[in-house]
Amino acid sequence: MSTTNKPRRVTIDDVARSTGVSRQTVSRAINDKPEIDPATRQRILTVAQEMGYRPSRFARGMVRQSTTTLGLVIADVLNPFFPEVVAGVLEAADARGWQVVIYTTASELSREQKVAETVVDHVDACVAFLLDAAAIARVADSGMPFVLMGNEDRPVELSTVRIDFASGIRQAFDHLVSRGHRRIAMIDDRNRAESGAPDVRSGLFTAAAAEYGLPVEPHWRQLATNSVQGGAAAMERLLETAPEVTAVVSYNDMIAIGAMRHAMARGLAVPGDCAFVGFDGLTLGELVDPPLTTLSIDKRRLGQAAVEQAAAQMAGTGAMADTVVRTELMVRAST
Amino acid sequence: MSTTNKPRRVTIDDVARSTGVSRQTVSRAINDKPEIDPATRQRILTVAQEMGYRPSRFARGMVRQSTTTLGLVIADVLNPFFPEVVAGVLEAADARGWQVVIYTTASELSREQKVAETVVDHVDACVAFLLDAAAIARVADSGMPFVLMGNEDRPVELSTVRIDFASGIRQAFDHLVSRGHRRIAMIDDRNRAESGAPDVRSGLFTAAAAEYGLPVEPHWRQLATNSVQGGAAAMERLLETAPEVTAVVSYNDMIAIGAMRHAMARGLAVPGDCAFVGFDGLTLGELVDPPLTTLSIDKRRLGQAAVEQAAAQMAGTGAMADTVVRTELMVRAST
């Protein structure tokens, strides 16, 4: 019976043995310590290289009180909103010498839970876009520094970075109403609406509409999957059920662009027959035709703020913080 | 003299002591092992939570021969090309249960070297967009599984995933020549051109132009920083130095879009006065006006292929591989 012992990893001891020195000396060579004979160092380095020796990150991490790894949970890298947040996170993390591990959930609740499960034992702190209450609780309960991003409301006892959609929607209404619009529809994000997260944007939309004395019809609200295609599909339905609307406010720019393009493809003039307002302020919005009016937010800042809060928690400084990022209305040709 | 001993971390032993059990038992509770009295487990969990106990990733990683961490090095998350690659990498990594740590270099050589330095002792394998020879060597010499992405040529002894720009450019020429274009300019990426990387795209462009018997003037080549703005700036210069060109091929879609928009802002008709061809096949290209003709590549596949090669190296399977991703010409209204 021949036992195929699986190829154990090459350790510092193996190198030490092969070189005829102590492992401490090997350690010195590997780590470029000064107190070592240059010749010995070179010999060790050569042998180590030949043997394919690579120090164990874990053993190292254990003995030096080292690196912080930050978990970053987003829905989807392909949605241009997130890369901007990621840029802010990477920047702020880099400034602190932190590593960033990235996870995506596609905003699917089951994925969120899996990710939450994974993240808790792979990182030291976490900043996350998460909708599912169980997933949020999982990370929060782990006791690691945790910052929840993007939700409208603020779960108790949680550090958060939020977007002020409510005030944004008022800016949109001010603008649209001044342009003479009265019948305004909303296309909301399906995943978020169905997540059970308390404050969906269309709720805030309805509330604000009431403030402005605007009519609201149930069929003026559509749900869309979070993409250009999703926006187009929602617009298609909206055109059928509510051709009377003269303006559409969307959950975000991607959806708005899809909706707007679909309307144009159907022969509507923008903004003549129907005006469109997006949300996020993606660069993309300036590039499409017509350029998209949008409620812009500082996405980079959002990422940075989250990291700063995580850092504060790590340091034990300050209690749970709550950063609210405001929107800025960028009026362009779609309204 | 009061010694302020810095807050040592809560260990499993602390919890054991506080609970009056051995640390194995705590370990059992924490890890949901079956062989433990449910009551004990609950008690331990509660105390652990109260004490703020969190298992050390390093100690854990050391004892179980666990998780693989993949380093992913890209230039910039804000360039929409990379998110698509990232999506492919995340997908393939996730399928293997790997964690992905992300690094950005902005294609700056000094950043690349710093990142290379960092990456080698923070990850188990690395897939990277890297231009600087020293940075590449640093990672390659570390001995970790390493896949270099995006370069035109293939450094010896390296696993690579490349883009076939040369054949792409021929597709572009076929198309443009058939449309009657003869005076074709190229806007290349400045960082890459200046990186000292051997095979810059404009070189391949010039060679292909010769094949097609097309004239090539030195001032028909411009360098741009990698962004819409960079493309616009380059087009501005091109319009001054070479108003005679009737078509422009760009390093990528972002640059092409910037150039195209600038031309239109200057009053040129597209494609009437000047046609534009991009490279990458970004979604963005379909959304701009006019939609951009482009040499599309499967960016997601690119990321997946890189992870697969890294996995093969980890497994010791197969030698250095070389995947070449081909382009597909998407003809749209800009030509």
Place this chain on the structure above:
DNA sequence: TTGAAAGCGCTAACAC
């Protein structure tokens, strides 16, 4: 069901 012993691979601190 629980505990004791034995490392995992490495580096810091102190000898020699």
Place this chain on the structure above:
DNA sequence: GTGTTAGCGCTTTCAA
């Protein structure tokens, strides 16, 4: 310059 002695915090035997 180099070797020795201790752990870092955890899980995996194995014994009770």
